[in-house]
Amino acid sequence: MMRSAIAVAASTCVALVLTITGVARAETVSVDTSSITRINPDNSPATLRLVEGAFQGVGFTDCTGNTSFVFNVAIGDFSSTTPTTYDLEVWVGTGDCTQPDATHDGSGSCWPVIASMVPSTPVPITVRVQDLVSNVGILPPAQAYTAATVNACSTAQNALSTSSTMTTDDAGNPITVSGQATLNVFFMLFPIGGAIMPAAASPAYPIIVDFTTPDPASSVTAAPGSTELAVSWIASPDSDIAGYNVYSAPAAGAADAGCDNVINTSTATLTVVTGATTTTLVGLVNGTSYDVAVTAFDSFGNVSALSNVACNSPSAINDFWTIYEQSGGNASSCTLGANGAPAAGILAAMGGLVFLNRRRKSKRQVDR
Amino acid sequence: MPRGAHAADSDFPRKHESKQWFEFELRFAPYWPNIDSQPGLTGNPYHTIFGNTARLLVSAELDVQLLRIPHFGSIGPGLSFGYTQMSAPAPLADGSGVSAENTNIEVYPFYLTAVLRIDGLLRDFHVPIVPYVKLGPAYTLWRVFTDSGTSSYTNPVTGKTTTGFGGTWGEQLALGAQLNLDWIDRRGSGALDEATGINHTYIFGEWMFVNLDNFGSSSALRVGTNTFCGGLAFEF
Numbered sequence: 001m002m003r004s005a006i007a008v009a010a011s012t013c014v015a016l017v018l019t020i021t022g023v024a025r026a027e028t029v030s031v032d033t034s035s036i037t038r039i040n041p042d043n044s045p046a047t048l049r050l051v052e053g054a055f056q057g058v059g060f061t062d063c064t065g066n067t068s069f070v071f072n073v074a075i076g077d078f079s080s081t082t083p084t085t086y087d088l089e090v091w092v093g094t095g096d097c098t099q100p101d102a103t104h105d106g107s108g109s110c111w112p113v114i115a116s117m118v119p120s121t122p123v124p125i126t127v128r129v130q131d132l133v134s135n136v137g138i139l140p141p142a143q144a145y146t147a148a149t150v151n152a153c154s155t156a157q158n159a160l161s162t163s164s165t166m167t168t169d170d171a172g173n174p175i176t177v178s179g180q181a182t183l184n185v186f187f188m189l190f191p192i193g194g195a196i197m198p199a200a201a202s203p204a205y206p207i208i209v210d211f212t213t214p215d216p217a218s219s220v221t222a223a224p225g226s227t228e229l230a231v232s233w234i235a236s237p238d239s240d241i242a243g244y245n246v247y248s249a250p251a252a253g254a255a256d257a258g259c260d261n262v263i264n265t266s267t268a269t270l271t272v273v274t275g276a277t278t279t280t281l282v283g284l285v286n287g288t289s290y291d292v293a294v295t296a297f298d299s300f301g302n303v304s305a306l307s308n309v310a311c312n313s314p315s316a317i318n319d320f321w322t323i324y325e326q327s328g329g330n331a332s333s334c335t336l337g338a339n340g341a342p343a344a345g346i347l348a349a350m351g352g353l354v355f356l357n358r359r360r361k362s363k364r365q366v367d368r
Numbered sequence: 369m370p371r372g373a374h375a376a377d378s379d380f381p382r383k384h385e386s387k388q389w390f391e392f393e394l395r396f397a398p399y400w401p402n403i404d405s406q407p408g409l410t411g412n413p414y415h416t417i418f419g420n421t422a423r424l425l426v427s428a429e430l431d432v433q434l435l436r437i438p439h440f441g442s443i444g445p446g447l448s449f450g451y452t453q454m455s456a457p458a459p460l461a462d463g464s465g466v467s468a469e470n471t472n473i474e475v476y477p478f479y480l481t482a483v484l485r486i487d488g489l490l491r492d493f494h495v496p497i498v499p500y501v502k503l504g505p506a507y508t509l510w511r512v513f514t515d516s517g518t519s520s521y522t523n524p525v526t527g528k529t530t531t532g533f534g535g536t537w538g539e540q541l542a543l544g545a546q547l548n549l550d551w552i553d554r555r556g557s558g559a560l561d562e563a564t565g566i567n568h569t570y571i572f573g574e575w576m577f578v579n580l581d582n583f584g585s586s587s588a589l590r591v592g593t594n595t596f597c598g599g600l601a602f603e604f
C-alpha cells in the first residue's frame with residue numbers, strides 16, 4: 001500500500017511543492033525523474049535497473065561495485081539569497097523524511113546521504129548506493145553523514161535476509177524488513193542555522209533494495225551435437241529470476257584430458273539466457289571436453305551460486321543426408337526418368353485447355 | 369447455362385448467388401514420404417532416423433472453375449502449395465547414441481492440377497456431395513539441414529560432395545468428395561455470399577497419390593506420399 005502511494009507521488013513529482021505549516025519560503029525542489037542515470041566509480045555508465053514497473057532497483061553488486069545514482073535536481077524560485085539562506089541536503093529512509101522528527105532531531109528515522117551543499121540550480125547530485133544502504137539494519141540510524149564503505153553492503157544484506165528490524169516509521173515504531181526494502185530519497189532545503197524542519201523538499205523518490213541471493217539452477221546437463229552442446233537445467237525456484245548466465249570453458253589441460261568438472265567463471269565464455277532453461281552453445285570443437293555451469297540472476301542483478309558443473313564433448317553426427325548418401329541415395333534434382341514425356345504431355349494439355357478457353361471467350365466478345 | 373444459375377426450383381442451392389469462379393482449399397494431411405522406396409537403397413534411411421510417425425502436411429490450393437459442363441460439373445486448373453518438416457535427433461557418428469542436435473527435412477510441395485468437380489448432383493438433385501478428381505504434375509522442393517545449416521556429404525571414395533537441397537518432379541492424382549455445408553444454415557450461407565462472395569462451403573476428404581521420382585529416375589529423393597487429406601473448401 002505504501003509503495004503504491006509512493007509510486008503515485010513519484011509519477012507526478014515534477015515541481016511539486018511541499019508546504020510545511022509555519023515555514024515561510026518561496027523555493028521549491030524537484031527531481032527530473034526521467035533523466036536519472038547510474039554511473040560506476042570511473043563515471044562510466046552503469047546498469048539502470050527498472051523493477052516492478054518503474055522503480056529503480058538496487059542489487060548487491062550495485063552496492064559492492066560502488067555505483068551511484070545521478071539525480072538532476074532543480075530549485076524553483078531560486079534567488080541570490082537562496083545559497084545564503086539554505087543548505088541543500090539529501091536524506092533517505094523508509095518513511096517520510098520531511099517530518100519534523102525524521103532528520104535533524106537526533107533520533108529520526110532517516111539518514112543523510114549528502115550532508116550539506118550550497119544550493120544551485122539546476123544541479124546534478126550524485127548519490128552513492130553504499131551511502132543509500134548505509135543504515136539498513138542499523139537502529140537508530142546515524143544522523144550525521146559518514147561516507148559508507150563496501151562493508152555497508154554486507155551489513156544491509158544480512159539485515160534484509162534475516163527479516164530484521166531496520167528502522168522506525170514516522171511514529172517511532174520499528175519496521176521489520178524481509179528480502180526487500182523500499183528507501184525513499186528526499187532532496188531538501190534546510191534553513192542554515194540548525195533547523196530540524198526542511199523549508200522545502202522534493203517528493204519521495206523510491207528505490208527498492210534487494211540484496212537477496214537467488215537460489216541456483218540445478219541439474220545442468222550438456223548433450224553433444226556436432227560442434228555444439230545443448231545445455232539444459234532446472235530453473236531456480238525463485239519467483240523473480242530474470243535470466244541465467246551459462247558459463248562454458250574447455251576442460252583444463254592443453255590436450256583434452258576429459259572432464260574435470262571445474263569451471264572458472266572469470267575466464268569462461270558467458271552466454272546470457274532469458275526466458276528459457278535451455279540453450280545451445282555453438283562453435284565448439286568436436287572431441288574437446290567442455291565444462292558447463294549456470295548461475296541465476298534476478299532483476300536486481302543479484303547472482304546465485306554456481307550450479308553443478310556438467311561436462312561433455314561435442315561430437316560428429318550422422319545426419320539424415322549422410323545416412324541417406326551412405327545408403328546409396330545419390331539423389332539428383334536434374335535427372336529425369338523415362339516417364340518425363342507423358343508428364344510433359346499432361347502439362348501441355350492443361351495449357352492448351354486454358355488457351356482454347358481464352359480464344360473461345362475472345363471470339364464470343366468479338367461476335368457481340 | 370450462365371454461371372450461378374440452377375436447373376432446380378429450390379432454395380438449395382440458392383437461386384440467386386454471386387458469380388462463382390474459384391475454389392480455395394485449406395488442406396491437412398498426414399505425411400510419410402516414400403524416400404525408402406528409392407531403388408538401390410540399402411536399408412531404410414528415412415525410417416531409421418525419423419521412424420513411422422506421420423508429420424502434418426499443411427497446404428493451400430486455388431482452383432479455377434474454368435469450364436462448366438451443364439448438369440455435370442466443372443473443370444479447370446488448380447495450383448497447390450504446402451509445407452511440412454520432419455525433425456529427429458541425429459545419431460552420433462561414433463555410434464554411442466543420439467546427439468542433442470536434430471537432423472531435419474523440410475518439404476515444399478507444389479502441385480499443378482486439372483480438377484474435375486462433379487457438382488451436378490448438388491445443383492440438380494440437391495445431393496450435398498461433390499465428387500472430384502485431380503490430376504497433374506507435381507514438384508517438391510526439399511532441404512535437409514541441421515543446426516549448422518544445409519547438410520552435405522562428401523563421398524570418401526569419389527570425393528564428390530552432395531548437398532541436401534533440391535527438388536523432385538512427379539505426378540499426383542487425387543480422388544475425393546466434398547460435403548456441402550450450406551444445408552446446415554441455408555440463410556447463413558446466403559448471407560455469407562452477400563457479404564463476402566463465398567458461394568458455398570465444404571468439408572472434404574480425399575485420397576492423394578503423389579509419386580515423386582523425377583518421372584522414373586532411380587536417383588531422386590522420393591518425397592512423394594500416398595495419404596488421406598482433409599480440409600475446408602470455399603467456392604467464390
